[in-house]
Amino acid sequence: MENTKTSSHIVVTSIPIFSHQCSVIEFCKRLIHINKHFHVTCIFPTIDAPIPSTLKLLESLPSSIKCIFLPPIKKQNLPQDVTLQLEHAVSQSMPSFRKSLTSLSSTSTTPLVALIVDPFANQALEIAKDFNLLSFLYFPVSAMTTSLHLYLPTLHQQISCQYKDHPELIRIPGCMPIHGQDFPPTFFHDRSSIAYEIILQQTNRFSLADGVIVNSFFEIEANMVPAWRSNIQFIYQVGPIIQNISNNSSCSLSSSRESNESANIVKWLENKKQDSILYVSFGSRATLSQQQINELALGLELSGQKFLWVLREPSNFAKIGHHSDTNDSDPLKYLPHGFLERTKEQGLVVALWAPQTQILNHSSTGGFLTHCGWNSTLESIVAGVPMITWPLFGEQRMNSILLTEELKVGLKVKFNENGVAERDEIAKVIKDLMVGEERSGILKRIQVLKDGASGALAEDGSSTRALYQLGTQMESNGRK
Template sequence: MEKNTPCIAMVPCPGTSHLIPQIELAKKLLHLHPNFTISLLIPSLGPPSPSTTSILQSLPPSINIHFTILPHINPQDLPPNADIPTLMLQTVSHSLPSLSQALTSLASSRTRLVALVLNAFAVDAIDVAREFGLPAYVYYPSCATALAFSLHYPKLEDDDGDDGIVVCRKFGELELKEPLKLPGCMPLRAQDLSDLIQDKSTALHGTLLHLCKRLCLADGILVNSFVDLEPEPIKALQNVAPVYPVGPIVQTESNISSNSSECLAWLDNQPTNSVLYVSFGSGGTLSPEQFNELAYGLELSGHKFLWVVRAPNVGAADSSYLNAQKDDPLEHLPKGFLDRTKGRGFAVRSWAPQVEVLRHGSTCGFLTHCGWNSTLESVACGRPLIAWPLCAEQRLNAALVSEEFKVALRPKVNEKGIVGREEVSRVVKCLMEGDERKEMGRRMEVFKDAAVKAFSKDGSSTKTFETLVTKWESLKN
């Protein structure tokens, strides 16, 4: 390898749902511009999890992606009982000395460092990039609408601001004087933002405020969306910030294990468009009551389903994000459930090869937590959705796919904050057999074709990468 080989250093944050998009971004860049090399510098809370190890070991040896797991930080340096976003931010922040050492090593190797591409929770590393004279870009792995809100977040006030919005919480519920209208975006209501706008007294508010303010310090923001999906939000963002739509960045294949291949074999024996895929992502969990209502609702619907079952949790919906569950999730299913749904349903423990499941001809639709990775994977495979958000920006994503894109159904929550079994059954039947299914499927096919077009020879995202690469190759570090 010649010294002139341009190298991009990428810094993800803990958690496979953040590591995977960064790796897929690296793959896409190298597919379009194979003269580059990518070095992943990975902060860690502790020894890598089995899933992280599997993901890294499965990197194709034929492409120039290398990785270094930075020394894990001292857990005593972390605030006690911290929320997940704060843990991710703090892990990166305490890893900055190790990151600086890794960059020094890279700079002395036979490569030419040209840029640092950071996860949205790794924005504190912008300071390290400045020390090395490197441009710092943030990879924002969610939609352009969510990015617009993130850039606006520091402007929100408890009292009347310039935009006339009043933000307050009453009995724990977020209230807005009127929907938040950001340039180019659909109006955002309180229920869409309830997990994003935090009380000023909370640590989470401080974390989000810090992240959003530092986004503006980056030399550019790469957003995982594409022009034909969010034309107006992207246009509005590019009027105020250096925003680069590079999506859809999605997995094209999963790591197939013997256990996960069983569900694909089961799908092979099902009729075309007959199965509902049910999954809440890499760490999403339901309360015990909601878990049971979902199970009974799937049973009541009478339709075929493939359910990635995670054990219920009485804590926060994302509390298992950085911690592997130890319980056998199938033991928590209602008594007799597996017997009653045998042949019609397939329950898989904790993980399934999602890309292959969504691509399979037997899969009709996807009941999802609306994480943006899962949403884009469904778009790429043309599968309509049942939107069941749990936390973070998922409620905003759910509003986007159900009301703006009109490719998703949204189950109604009862007075106890639960989606009851009858409601589960109703939305499943609507998706699997109702007239709405055909119209949502038609719209999703349009987005699927647009996703392919984005990375055609003259596609919008291909041109975006060309613009970025031209900038990076011109640097003379």
């Protein structure tokens, strides 16, 4: 299924976080694959400079996708709080964004018809109206998290106490009921915070959009569209949108170094039995405390299961934003004394980065211990790899609930009263996933989701049809 009508021009904007930019770039590639007559220009705000990983990703773009980086906002002039930092950077970039849009509208040889906006850059929705563009929110997260954001103005009126203190399960349209304590803590755990005020202001602005695009697919989250149909006319589930194997990179390592490390990792996997390796990675935006690194290392060793662990230097807080991998620190020095020697036949520890989609799609990989970032979650589902969920920040608790309680394709790590997962608990959940009685059922369910993901992206699949319908709606604005 493809649309080959008269050319139209789409503008896309995001926020200066790699995971958001990566997701929307991959979405654009998928959009023009289905709607071949489209041209896309991405306009990205920057803090200090463009993100190196984004620049690397842009190297492989087709000619019909261009990217403009707005004049950088100096980090030293922004608040230290990351939420405020992003909000201020995007707000301060809006005059430049308007100027770029004005320039595009006067110079483009194809008519501008639509603007696609990250939820955290939704100030651009007001600008879209001035240019008579259709506007859409692109959520690079689950339908469950999307629904929470869409429902927040109503929730704000319905519940007066802190969400985390609400004694009953909270019902969000199209989702299984969850506790308020599992809402994204940065924005939702303190209703008196500036972060909550910001997210509430943003969600109140969502009504300006003509539609919602979600990086999920019908086969894993079927209830969102029916639940919201009476409130939002156009909802498009277009996922799974993930990086393909050849483009899999989330760091700023040099190409030659990256290629060498990737080849060494794949070679190591080649010699392992099918489904025998537990892949351990917490993404590009978070680190563990020194205490937690010690417990995880000893838990991996105690489990007796083979592992491949991507390790970063320790921190006592989760780092939100682009994590630089260009420093000279060697994370392996933070491992317990003697660990590498004792486990040299059991596992492999690599510093900072690994080719994640290649690893997940390798026949030797049988499990994924993950922070439950949505990109990683989708990559694991597409590869058919069961998960151990270890949420750290953002919407990851909600993703963990979706995976372990609704879809039942993963097991949860339990934390003690100090928020630390202890070695015995880690060893137990690893063994349960890799060789336990529950593994058979989890494998069957993840295979169903893998087939569903493949089907959604097929020529007549649900997500392909959604992208075609989205293209038709946007293209219709060019005929007005």
